[in-house]
Amino acid sequence: MTKKIGDQAGKMFEYFGSFLRKCIFSVLSVGPVPDHIAFIMDGNRRYAKKRNLLDGAGHRSGYLALMNMLKYCYELGVKYATIYAFSIDNFRRRPEEVQSTMQLILEKIEDLIKEESMVNQYGVRIYFLGSLKLLSKPVRLAAERAMVATSGNSKSVLSICLAYTSSDEILHAVQECCGEKWDEGSALESKGAGNGLVFLKGNENGKIKPSIVVKDLEKHMYAAVAPDPDIIIRTSGETRLSNFLLWQSANCLLYAPPILWPEIGLWHLIWAVLDFQRNFSYLKEKTKLS
Amino acid sequence: MEMKHRSFLNGLPGVEIWVFVHFGSFCILPSPYGISKVLELLQWVADIGVKSVCLYDPEGVLKKNKEPIMQRFSSANLSEEAAVNGRLVTRRNLTLEFVSFEDGKEAVAKAANYLFVKHYANGTKEKSDFTEPQMAEALGAIGSGGADPDLLLIYGPTRCHLGFPAWRLRYTEIVHMGPLKSMSYGSLVKAIFKYTMVHQNYETTDALVAVPSCGQKFETSFHPPPFGIKENYHVIHLHFHLFTLFGEFNLMKNGS
Numbered sequence: 317m318t319k320k321i322g323d324q325a326g327k328m329f330e331y332f333g334s335f336l337r338k339c340i341f342s343v344l345s346v347g348p349v350p351d352h353i354a355f356i357m358d359g360n361r362r363y364a365k366k367r368n369l370l371d372g373a374g375h376r377s378g379y380l381a382l383m384n385m386l387k388y389c390y391e392l393g394v395k396y397a398t399i400y401a402f403s404i405d406n407f408r409r410r411p412e413e414v415q416s417t418m419q420l421i422l423e424k425i426e427d428l429i430k431e432e433s434m435v436n437q438y439g440v441r442i443y444f445l446g447s448l449k450l451l452s453k454p455v456r457l458a459a460e461r462a463m464v465a466t467s468g469n470s471k472s473v474l475s476i477c478l479a480y481t482s483s484d485e486i487l488h489a490v491q492e493c494c495g496e497k498w499d500e501g502s503a504l505e506s507k508g509a510g511n512g513l514v515f516l517k518g519n520e521n522g523k524i525k526p527s528i529v530v531k532d533l534e535k536h537m538y539a540a541v542a543p544d545p546d547i548i549i550r551t552s553g554e555t556r557l558s559n560f561l562l563w564q565s566a567n568c569l570l571y572a573p574p575i576l577w578p579e580i581g582l583w584h585l586i587w588a589v590l591d592f593q594r595n596f597s598y599l600k601e602k603t604k605l606s
Numbered sequence: 607m608e609m610k611h612r613s614f615l616n617g618l619p620g621v622e623i624w625v626f627v628h629f630g631s632f633c634i635l636p637s638p639y640g641i642s643k644v645l646e647l648l649q650w651v652a653d654i655g656v657k658s659v660c661l662y663d664p665e666g667v668l669k670k671n672k673e674p675i676m677q678r679f680s681s682a683n684l685s686e687e688a689a690v691n692g693r694l695v696t697r698r699n700l701t702l703e704f705v706s707f708e709d710g711k712e713a714v715a716k717a718a719n720y721l722f723v724k725h726y727a728n729g730t731k732e733k734s735d736f737t738e739p740q741m742a743e744a745l746g747a748i749g750s751g752g753a754d755p756d757l758l759l760i761y762g763p764t765r766c767h768l769g770f771p772a773w774r775l776r777y778t779e780i781v782h783m784g785p786l787k788s789m790s791y792g793s794l795v796k797a798i799f800k801y802t803m804v805h806q807n808y809e810t811t812d813a814l815v816a817v818p819s820c821g822q823k824f825e826t827s828f829h830p831p832p833f834g835i836k837e838n839y840h841v842i843h844l845h846f847h848l849f850t851l852f853g854e855f856n857l858m859k860n861g862s
Contacts, residue, residue: 483776487736490718494736498726528718530711554804555779562772563711570765570780595764602664602768 340586341392347593350546352396353389353585354568356560357382359552359576366576372416377578379424383434388585390438390472396542398475400560404447404484418455421478425458429465439471445538446480447488475542482562489536493528496536539564546599547592549584551577567603569595641674643786647761648679650791652700654798659700660752664768666706675702703752710771713750720744745773754778757801759794761786779804 357378364374382399389397401421407414428435428442435442444459451459459478534540544564548557553574557565571588573580592599648659661668661675668675679700721736721744745751750771758767758780765782767775781797783789 481776482772483738483741486714486773487738487741490714490721490741491736493718494722494726497722528715528722530715533711533715533718555781556777557775557780559776562775565767566710566769567766570767570782572765595766598763599766602766 337388337391337582340582344586344589344593345393348596349393350589350592351394352398352543352545352547353394353588354398354400354545354548354561354565355382355385356400356548356550356554356558357577358550358554360578362552363576363578371413372420374578375417375420379420381578381580384582385580385585386440386474387434387438388582390440392585392589395471396473396475396545398445398477398539398542398545398561400477400480400558402446402478402480403559404450404479404481405559407450407479418452422455422458425455425462429462435466435474436469439469440466440474441469441472442466443473443475443541444478445475445485445541446478447484448479450479473542475539477538477560480538481559482557483559485538486533486563488538489533490528492536493532496532497528534563537563544568547571547588549573549580549588551575551580567599569599641668641671643789644668645675645678647786647789647794648675648700650794652679654795657701660703660705660755662705662768662770664707666704666708669704669706672702672704705752705771707769709750710769713745713748713771714773716748717741717744717750720748741773757781757798759783759797761789 360374360378362374363369363377364371367373369377386397402417406417409417427433430436434440442462444463448456448459455478459476539561544566545561545568547569548561548565549571550557551573553572555570555572557570561568569588569592571591573584573587575584644661651659661672663669679702721740724744725736742751752771752774754774754776755778758770758775758778760767760780760782761784762768762782763785765780767780779801781801783793783797
């Protein structure tokens with residue numbers, strides 16, 4: 317009986333919270349709403365240490381905070397969200413920590429593609445961005461399953477950066493462009509229409525016409541599935557981007573609240589959006605110029 | 607580079623200050639208040655001991671109008687008397703680098719072409735992936751190389767790096783200093799000091815800067831900051847590259 321009353325009270329509280337959020341988001345929507353918000357989820361381990369939690373508990377608390385933030389973003393009307401889940405640099409951490417994090421990621425990917433998850437509730441399509449070949453087979457296969465399972469969703473997009481760094485992304489794009497230009501040139505050569513594209517052997521100077529432009533590179537970036545972010549939020553008050561979306565963040569507001577990731581809440585998102593709205597004209601002007 | 611000076615701090619006569627400063631670079635993005643503010647800021651930076659400065663201007667205005675800055679910072683060193691009197695030697699011969707938006711994405715495209723020519727020119731497609739050192743070499747070859755800044759100070763209305771070369775921004779601390787018109791020596795020193803307390807996740811041993819322990823307040827006058835007192839202070843290694851960005855710059859509007 318007591319449990320029933322508690323459940324009902326909890327539901328009422330949730331409905332009230334949802335109603336209050338709708339009112340706040342209606343007011344916020346009078347101004348420009350960011351189309352894409354990216355998150356660097358910093359501070360999970362420090363949170364666990366601060367609260368004297370077991371290893372891994374900080375990351376689990378961080379996952380709950382992430383689900384809330386994504387829910388708020390999609391309710392507000394932010395169509396694209398990107399999260400920095402695991403950097404290539406993180407592979408240098410202690411093996412047991414990497415293993416534990418990978419186990420958590422695997423577990424949460426499986427949760428995401430369940431029928432009743434937030435992903436299906438908000439029609440979210442999931443992409444995994446990064447050098448996925450660096451991941452263990454179970455995690456890689458789970459990521460591929462999640463991308464296939466959500467390929468029919470079209471309301472919102474969640475990009476999860478896994479085994480990712482911007483420098484690796486740029487190198488990958490350069491590699492793909494070079495491979496593409498080579499294939500184009502080889503195809504032309506085989507048809508006898510080299511168009512000046514001559515591959516000479518030895519040390520002779522080639523007549524290769526390099527033609528890679530910025531658009532070619534952007535086409536091959538991992539993050540090409542979404543537009544450039546409008547806001548990048550990094551928690552813990554850290555002011556660096558740590559090799560995250562460097563190419564895409566040229567005209568992006570960088571917001572660094574001094575709280576640990578599991579402590580992030582609705583008010584931080586509201587504050588970031590207000591800051592974005594305050595600087596919208598300036599950032600829009602800069603985007604046009606570039 | 608090692609410099610030894612008598613202390614100028616009140617109440618601490620005779621304490622020697624040891625400062626090892628790497629020839630860091632300081633990147634500045636201009637705002638619409640003219641070159642005079644830029645020169646003033648550069649002077650402060652030079653007084654702190656930074657040896658080379660990188661000026662970032664998205665539109666490339668400073669690149670095209672760099673003569674006043676070059677002239678100001680090309681004079682000889684001060685006399686030895688200044689050093690003996692206990693003030694840090696003010697270096698006026700800064701190494702200056704001018705960077706603009708085209709040194710970002712466009713430069714990477716040029717580097718991609720460079721790599722294509724270099725690795726595909728022999729008529730065979732190389733199977734190995736490009737590496738970061740190869741990319742860095744390619745950027746250097748096309749004239750857009752340079753050290754990664756450790757600290758990026760943004761002078762402008764908002765905290766946004768405005769297309770600073772992505773390749774050089776990987777682990778850079780990005781600090782928003784506010785509009786250039788409101789710049790102050792104290793906030794500059796505070797930003798640098800705050801940076802020295804940050805735990806960096808990569809190994810760099812190019813510079814050693816002795817910094818005060820917690821609780822020390824810097825003077826906000828134009829005297830050089832107390833960078834390093836040997837006893838009772840933390841000594842940390844830094845790769846001391848400073849960059850500052852200005853939001854926008856308009857030489858025509860402000861005369862200069």
